[in-house]
Amino acid sequence: MITVKDHIYTMTTRDTSYVLSTPDGKNIENLHYGKRINRAPLTADTGKIAGAERAELTDTADIMTDGKTVQALKEKYNNPYGNAIQSTGNMTLDNICLEFSNAGTGDYRILPLILRREDGCISTRFYFADSVLYEGLYKDRDRTGMPYAREGEPSSDTGRPYTLEMIYRNKAEGESGDDKALELRLIYTAFEDCDVITRRTVLINDTSVTYVIEDIASMMLDLHGTDYVLKTFDGMWTRERHAHDKVLESGIYETGSVHGISSNVHNPFIMLSDIDATEDHGDCYAFNLIYSGNHRERVEVSEYGKVRILTGINPQGFEYRLKPGETFYTPEAVMTYSDKGFNGASQNMHRFVTGHIIPDNFRRSLRPVLINNWEATYFDFNRRKLLNLAKDAARLGIELFVLDDGWFGIRNDDTTSLGDWSVNEKKLGGSLKSLVDEIKALGLKFGIWVEPEMISKKSKLYEAHPDWAVSVPGMEDYLGRNQYNLDYTLPEVRDYIVGILSKLLKSADISYVKWDMNRPFTDLYSKGGTYPGEFAHRYVLGLYDVMKRLTDAFPHVLFEGCSAGGSRFDLGILSFMPQIWTSDDTDANERMMIQGGTSYGYPPSTMGAHVSASPNHQTLRETTLETRFDVASMGVLGYELDLTRLSHMERKIISEQVKFYKAHRELLQTGVFTRVYDRHDRVIWQIADDEGDHAVALLYRRSSEPNKSDDILFAKGLKEDALYKVRVKESKIPVKTFGNLINMVSPVHIKEEGVMQAMIGKAYAMDGEVEEYTVSGAALMYAGIRLNSRFIGTGLGEGTRVMGDHSARLYTIDKIG
Ligand code: DGJ
Numbered sequence: 060m061i062t063v064k065d066h067i068y069t070m071t072t073r074d075t076s077y078v079l080s081t082p083d084g085k086n087i088e089n090l091h092y093g094k095r096i097n098r099a100p101l102t103a104d105t106g107k108i109a110g111a112e113r114a115e116l117t118d119t120a121d122i123m124t125d126g127k128t129v130q131a132l133k134e135k136y137n138n139p140y141g142n143a144i145q146s147t148g149n150m151t152l153d154n155i156c157l158e159f160s161n162a163g164t165g166d167y168r169i170l171p172l173i174l175r176r177e178d179g180c181i182s183t184r185f186y187f188a189d190s191v192l193y194e195g196l197y198k199d200r201d202r203t204g205m206p207y208a209r210e211g212e213p214s215s216d217t218g219r220p221y222t223l224e225m226i227y228r229n230k231a232e233g234e235s236g237d238d239k240a241l242e243l244r245l246i247y248t249a250f251e252d253c254d255v256i257t258r259r260t261v262l263i264n265d266t267s268v269t270y271v272i273e274d275i276a277s278m279m280l281d282l283h284g285t286d287y288v289l290k291t292f293d294g295m296w297t298r299e300r301h302a303h304d305k306v307l308e309s310g311i312y313e314t315g316s317v318h319g320i321s322s323n324v325h326n327p328f329i330m331l332s333d334i335d336a337t338e339d340h341g342d343c344y345a346f347n348l349i350y351s352g353n354h355r356e357r358v359e360v361s362e363y364g365k366v367r368i369l370t371g372i373n374p375q376g377f378e379y380r381l382k383p384g385e386t387f388y389t390p391e392a393v394m395t396y397s398d399k400g401f402n403g404a405s406q407n408m409h410r411f412v413t414g415h416i417i418p419d420n421f422r423r424s425l426r427p428v429l430i431n432n433w434e435a436t437y438f439d440f441n442r443r444k445l446l447n448l449a450k451d452a453a454r455l456g457i458e459l460f461v462l463d464d465g466w467f468g469i470r471n472d473d474t475t476s477l478g479d480w481s482v483n484e485k486k487l488g489g490s491l492k493s494l495v496d497e498i499k500a501l502g503l504k505f506g507i508w509v510e511p512e513m514i515s516k517k518s519k520l521y522e523a524h525p526d527w528a529v530s531v532p533g534m535e536d537y538l539g540r541n542q543y544n545l546d547y548t549l550p551e552v553r554d555y556i557v558g559i560l561s562k563l564l565k566s567a568d569i570s571y572v573k574w575d576m577n578r579p580f581t582d583l584y585s586k587g588g589t590y591p592g593e594f595a596h597r598y599v600l601g602l603y604d605v606m607k608r609l610t611d612a613f614p615h616v617l618f619e620g621c622s623a624g625g626s627r628f629d630l631g632i633l634s635f636m637p638q639i640w641t642s643d644d645t646d647a648n649e650r651m652m653i654q655g656g657t658s659y660g661y662p663p664s665t666m667g668a669h670v671s672a673s674p675n676h677q678t679l680r681e682t683t684l685e686t687r688f689d690v691a692s693m694g695v696l697g698y699e700l701d702l703t704r705l706s707h708m709e710r711k712i713i714s715e716q717v718k719f720y721k722a723h724r725e726l727l728q729t730g731v732f733t734r735v736y737d738r739h740d741r742v743i744w745q746i747a748d749d750e751g752d753h754a755v756a757l758l759y760r761r762s763s764e765p766n767k768s769d770d771i772l773f774a775k776g777l778k779e780d781a782l783y784k785v786r787v788k789e790s791k792i793p794v795k796t797f798g799n800l801i802n803m804v805s806p807v808h809i810k811e812e813g814v815m816q817a818m819i820g821k822a823y824a825m826d827g828e829v830e831e832y833t834v835s836g837a838a839l840m841y842a843g844i845r846l847n848s849r850f851i852g853t854g855l856g857e858g859t860r861v862m863g864d865h866s867a868r869l870y871t872i873d874k875i876g
Contacts, residue, residue: 060072060218060221060249060251061192061221061222061223061247061249063190063192063223065126066080066081067079067080067129068080068087068190068223068225069097070221070223070247070249070256071095071097071249071251072095072249072250072251072252072253072254072255072256073095073217073251073252073254074094074095074254074397074398075092075093075094075095075254075256075395075396076091076092076093076094076095076096076097077089077091077092077247077249077256078090078091078092078096078097078129078132079158079225080129080133081187082133082134082147082150082155083146083147083148083150084186084187085146085147085186085187086146086152086155086157086158086159086160086186086187087157087158087159087187087225087245088133088134088155088156088157088158089156089157089158089280089281089282090129090132090133090156091132092280092282092344092394092396093342093396093398094342094396094398096128134154134155134156136148136149136150136151137149139151140153140154143165144164144165145165146164146165151165152164152165152166153165153166153167153168153361153363154361154363154365155281156281156282156283156365157279157281158225158245158279158280158281159171159172159185159225159227159243159245159260159279160279161182161183161184161185162174162181162182162183163181163182163183164182164184168359168361168367169311169357169359169367169369170274171260171275171276171278171279171369171371172185172243172260172262172272172274172275172276173272173273173274173275173374174241174262174270174271174272174273174275175270175271175272175273176268176270177268177269177270181273183229183241184229185227185228185229185241185243186227186228186229187225187226187227188226188227188228189226190223190224190225190226191223191224191226192221192222192223192224193221193222194218194219194220194221194222195210195219195220195221195222196208196209196210196220196222196248197222197224197246197248197259198222199261199388202386202388203259203388203391204388204600204603204604205349205350205388205390205391205599205600205603205631206349206416206603206607206630206631206634206635207257207349207391207634208220208248208250208255208257208349208391208393208411208415208416209414209415209416209419210415211250211252211414211415212414212422214252216252217251217252218251220248220249220250220251221248221249222246222247222248222249223246223247223248223249224244224245224246224247225244225245225247226242226243226244227242227243227244227245228240228241228242228243229241229242229243240265240266241262241263241264241265241266241270242262242263242265243260243261243262243263244260244261244262244263245258245259245260246258246259246260246261250411250414250415252410252414253395253407253408253410253411253414253415254395254396254397254407255393255394255395255407255408255411255415256394256395257349257391257392257393257394258277258278258391258392258394259277259278259388259389259390259391259392260275260276260277260278260371260389261386261387261388261389262275262381262386262387263385263386264381264382264383264384264385264386265383265384266383267383268383269380269381269382269383270380270381271378271379271380271381272377272378272379272381272387273374273377273378274374274377275371275372275374275379275387275389276369276370276371276389277348277370277371277372277389277390277391277392278346278368278369278370278371278392278394279367279368279369280367280368280394281365281366281367281368282331282344282365282366282368283364283365283366284364284365284366285307285308285309285360285364285365285366286307286333286334287307287331287332287333287334287358287360287366288304288305288306288307288331288332288333288334288336289304289305289307289312289329289330289331289358290302290303290304290305290329290330290331290332290401290659291303291305291314291325291326291329291356292325292326292328292329292656292657292659292660293314293324293325293326294323294324294653294656295323295324296323296623296624296626296643297624297642297643297644297649297677298323298642298644298649298652298653299323299326299624299625299626299628299641299642299644299653299656299657300323300326300625300628300653300656300657301652301653301656302655302656302659306334307358307360307366308360309360309361309362310359310360311357311358311359312357312358312359313355313356313357313358314329314355314356315327315353315354315355315356315373316352316353316354316355316373317353317373317375317376318353318579318580318626319352319353319544319579319580319583319595319598320351320352320576320579320580320622320626320627321350321351321352321354321626321627321628321629321631322579322626322627323622323623323624323625323626323628325356326628326629326660327347327348327350327354327356327370327629327630328345328346328347328408328629328659328660328661329345329346329347329356329358329370330343330344330345330346330401330404330659331343331344331345331346331358331366331368332344332400332401332404336400336401337400337401338400338401338402338734338735338737339399339400339402339403339775340398340399340400341398341400342396342397342398343396343397343398343399343400343401343403343404344368344394344395344396344404345394345395345396345397345404345405345407345408345659345660346368346370346392346393346394347392347393347408347629347630347660348370348371348390348391348392348393348629348630348631349390349391349392349393349416349629349630349631349634350372350390350391350599350629350630350631351599351602351603351627351629351631351632352372352595352596352598352599352631353372353373353375353376353377353595353596354370354371354372354373354390355369355370355371355372355373355374355375356368356369356370357369357370370392371389371390371392372389372390372596376583376591376592376594376595377592377593377595377596378590378591378592378593379592379593379596380590380592380593390631393408393411393630395407395408395411401659401734402733402734402775404659405658405659405660405732405734406731406732406733408659408660408661408662409661409662409731409732412630412633412661412662412665413662413664413729416630416633416634417633417634417637417664417665418610418614418634418635418637420614420615421617421637423729425724425725425728425729426617426637426638426664426695426728427458427459427504427571427617428456428457428458428459428696428697428698428717428720428721429457429458429459429460429461429506429571429696429697429698430448430449430452430457430459430460430461430697430698430699430702431461431463431573431669431697431698431699432444432445432448432460432461432462432463432699433463433464433508433699434645434669434671434672434676434699434700435448435699435700435701435702436448436701437465438464438465438470438471438472438473439471440465440486441486441487441488442487442488442489442494443488444703445460445462445487445494445498446494446497446498447703448460448701448702448703449497449498449501449503450501451702451703451705451710452503452698452702453501453502453503454710454714455698455702455710455713455714455717456714456717456718456721457503457698457717458503458504459503459504459505459506459570459571460498460503460504460505460506461506461507461508461571461573461697462494462505462506462507462508463508463573464508464510464575465483465486466482466483466486466487466491466507466508467479467480467481467482467483468480468481468483468518468519469483470483471486473540473541473542474515474517474541475515475517475518475541476515476517476518477510477513477514477515477518477520477542478513478514478515478518478519478520478521478545479515479518479519479520480509480511480559480560480563482566490566490567491507491563491566491567492566492567494567495567495568495569496567496568499568504570504571505567505568505569505570505571506569506570506571506572506573506617507563507569507571507572507573508572508573508575509560509563509572509573509574509575510574510575510576510577511545511556511560511574511605512544512545512547512576512602513542513543513544513545513576513577513578514527514528514542514543514544514545515541515542515543516528516538516541516542516543517541521543524552526546526586526587527545527546527549527552527586528543528544528545528546529543529544529545529546529580529582529584529585530543530582530584531582531584532586534582537581537582538578539577539578539579539581540577540578542577542578543578544578544580544598546585546586546587546589546598547598547601547602547604547605548585548587548589548594548597548598548600548601549585549587549589549601552601553601553604553605553608556605557605557608557609560609561609561612561613564609564612564613564616569616570615570616570617571616571617571618571619572616572617572618572619573619573621573640574606574618574619574620574621574636575621575622575623576621576622576623576626576627577622577623578623579626580595580598583595599631603631603635606618606635606636607635610635610636617637617638618635618636618637619636619638619639619640619667620632620633620635620636620638620639620640621639621640621667623643624640624641624642624643624644625639625640625641625642625653625657627639628641628657628661628665633661633665637664637665638664638665638666638667638695639665639666639667640667641653641654641657641666641667641668641694643677644675644677644678645668645669645670645671645675645676645677645687645691645699646675646677646678646680646682647675647682647686647687647689647690647691647759647865647867648678648680648682648761648865649677649678650668650690650691651690651742651759651761654666654668654690654693654694655734655737655742655744658732658734658744662732663693663694663695663727663728663730663732663746664695664728664729665695666693666694666695667694667695667697668690668691668692668693668694668695668696668697669691669696669697669698669699670684670687670688670691670696670697670698670699670700670713670716671687671698671699671700672700672701673687680865682865682866683792683793683796683866684709684712684713684716684793685712685790685791685827685866685867686759686865686866686867688712688713688716688720689757689759689788689867689868689869690757690759690867692716692719692720692723692727692755692757692869693727693732693744693746693757695728696717696720698713706820706821706822707821707822708791708793708820708821708822708823708824711791712791712824715789719788719869723755723871726746726747726748726753726754726755727746727755730746730747730748730749730754730755731746731747731748731749731776732744732745732746733745733746733747733775733776735756735773735774735775736773739764739767739768740760740761740762740764741758741759741760741761741770742757742758742759742761743756743757743758743759743772743773744756744757744759745757745774745775745776745872747774747775747776747777747872750778751776751777751778751781751836751874752778752781752873752874753871753872753873753874754774754776754777754871754872755869755870755871755872756772756774756869756870756872757867757868757869758770758772758846758867758868758869758870759866759867760862760863760864760865760866760867761864761865762864762865763849763862763863763864763866765851765852766851769845769846769848769849770845770846770849770860770862771843771844771845771846772785772839772843772844772846772870773839773840773843774836774839774840774872775840776840777836777839777840777872777874778836778874779835779836779837779840780835780836780837781835781836781874781876782833782834782835782836782874782875782876783833783834783835783836783839783872783873783874783875784831784832784833784871784872784873784875785830785831785832785833785834785839785844785870785871785872786830786831786832786870786871787827787828787829787830787831787868787869787870788868788869788870788871789826789827789829790826790827790868791824791825791826791827792824792825792826792827792861793820793824794816794819794820794823794824794825795811795812795816795820796861796863798811799811801816825861827860827861827868828847828857828858828859828860828861829857829858830846830847830858830860832844833875836874839872846860847859847860848860849861849862850862
């Protein structure tokens with residue numbers, strides 16, 4: 060809900076308020092963004108705002124407009140500040156929470172807009188002129204060329220989104236020589252159901268001269284206070300989105316990407332929390348961008364005790380020429396606030412992603428369990444190998460077979476053929492359709508890998524169109540994985556890709572596409588004439604054009620984004636592709652960091668998570684099959700290992716895993732994810748239904764600490780007075796876990812790592828502990844279940860929990876009364 064009265068603009072979501080006023084008629088002051096203040100939250104009993112109560116909101120919002128509360132919230136300017144520059148009266152723009160700030164007005168903080176006039180002047184005088192308020196999304200959203208937050212499903216509890224446009228005009232005397240002006244619009248849309256407000260900036264050139272945009276933020280937010288912690292999500296290939304904290308002090312903090320993609324180095328999702336905030340308590344703001352290209356997030360702690368946050372396109376290499384009559388749209392930025400710590404803000408973002416980002420037709424659809432042949436075969440496969448893999452997958456209950464890289468052109472390694480999307484029938488032993496039909500006859504769906512934004516130097520496409528490859532003529536080329544980026548700024552390139560992929564998708568019954576993108580950009584240059592300063596942004600617009608055309612034409616195909624693992628995990632991609640391959644690193648221990656970091660901004664249903672071989676192909680770390688599954692089940696489950704070489708025991712374990720996942724799939728893929736505990740080398744995550752009746756919890760041990768604390772299982776968000784049955788998921792303990800200790804119980808000597816140990820291990824494994832408890836919600840949440848002892852070198856009883864380094868357990872939690 061948004062209300063406008065007496066120049067007070069109040070945006071209200073379920074638990075937050077965002078209040079603006081115009082102190083001098085020229086600038087917009089942010090009076091408050093945070094916990095809801097214009098009415099006590101209506102969440103006490105139901106967590107929802109009932110329809111009738113919503114209708115009252117317009118009136119209750121008037122608490123803000125009775126003048127008294129507003130007067131109390133306004134910044135006071137009793138005295139001029141030393142050598143500060145003055146605006147109206149004693150007002151100093153450098154010391155006020157603004158929504159937009161002009162260059163050249165004495166606000167020396169980081170600025171949201173650097174706009175160069177023909178004569179080189181960068182000062183602007185955008186003054187607030189007008190506002191427009193309407194129900195629904197931003198009216199010009201389809202002109203932006205970028206994905207935007209969707210309206211979502213109407214609900215009786217919360218209303219439709221509302222949009223507010225705050226209109227500023229720059230009409231400096233003598234500037235354009237006529238009465239036309241530049242116009243700047245700040246667009247706000249309030250999504251009541253998930254406590255999210257989105258923002259974007261729109262710049263309209265209604266003058267007769269060209270302006271150059273050197274830097275334009277999607278949003279600027281000023282808050283009071285300086286005691287904040289900035290949480291960013293950073294990494295590298297196979298180490299994506301690890302959470303890092305920076306305690307802010309006076310100064311400017313910056314994160315972002317100049318890779319041409321959102322990148323695995325710094326994700327556009329950031330959090331700003333109170334210094335004392337925990338997972339469940341304290342003020343926490345979170346920000347993201349619906350964009351897949353170069354981005355930048357900046358935070359300045361000012362000398363006046365305020366903090367400014369800017370997010371948007373990264374200005375490095377960016378220079379947009381805004382010609383007369385043209386409009387520039389920034390990507391849509393996303394903000395949320397919660398007073399319930401990091402989990403509160405994460406859960407708001409999760410609801411927003413599920414309800415307003417991923418394609419409508421995938422919002423409720425459950426994702427299939429897949430087998431991907433990449434780590435099973437790499438490039439070395441033929442029809443027989445693929446079919447054997449598919450047969451085993453079908454026997455184990457897996458639902459979708461994904462054929463990864465190497466099926467086209469002459470691609471038997473990564474040096475050739477990208478761009479030549481014609482089937483290698485020799486390698487596949489026949490047409491793609493015949494293979495797909497055979498795999499479908501086994502009861503599996505079929506999916507295929509593509510990398511459509513690339514061109515190999517060794518390819519027919521490169522021979523025909525060297526000018527489609529992104530490089531600068533006359534300069535040395537820098538290749539990544541032997542390939543160039545394709546120039547998606549050119550319409551003919553986009554038409555070619557849409558055409559050839561449409562043909563592929565029509566050629567057989569393909570239900571899933573893995574869309575890979577393996578090299579970041581280096582040169583920002585088009586041989587087709589795209590202005591270099593606009594190249595990076597126009598590439599992203601071109602990418603969205605291609606993705607939109609293909610996903611509109613094939614709405615039932617499930618697309619999974621991928622970029623050398625998780626190099627492009629962002630809301631832009633999720634707007635077309637409901638899940639993304641989280642990382643090439645499938646080691647369970649590393650995944651706890653990667654999936655854990657990713658969970659701050661994105662729900663489990665967006666994270667592709669596969670069980671792969673041990674030792675792991677990225678880290679060479681050994682973990683049990685049970686542990687690998689337990690961690691992967693906290694995302695969208697898949698398998699990526701050679702199933703044909705599994706032992707009898709491993710098959711049995713996997714088939715039980717798939718059964719377990721399917722039985723709990725709806726909960727795992729649509730439930731509320733909570734980080735419950737992370738201390739003493741022990742991590743607990745939980746996914747529960749909205750009502751708090753059912754949950755699955757993961758307990759992960761980073762290391763085995765002998766004779767230290769025993770494990771305690773906690774939960775969150777359950778019903779205090781209800782009774783729950785808590786059960787550990789059945790598990791198996793491989794014989795080799797015990798090394799030569801096995802000889803303490805074996806009647807014959809078994810040599811460690813010997814043939815006999817291997818033979819026994821293939822057919823036999825010990826049963827893991829059986830633990831079952833009946834416990835009240837309050838006891839489970841506030842006291843915790845003291846689980847059976849862990850194996851610590853003495854004795855092994857029936858209930859002993861054998862958990863070494865990097866080991867996990869799953870627990871089901873079900874309300875029984
Ligand atoms: C990188 C991806 O992340 C992998 O999963 C795999 O698809 C390879 N590319 C194939 O080249």
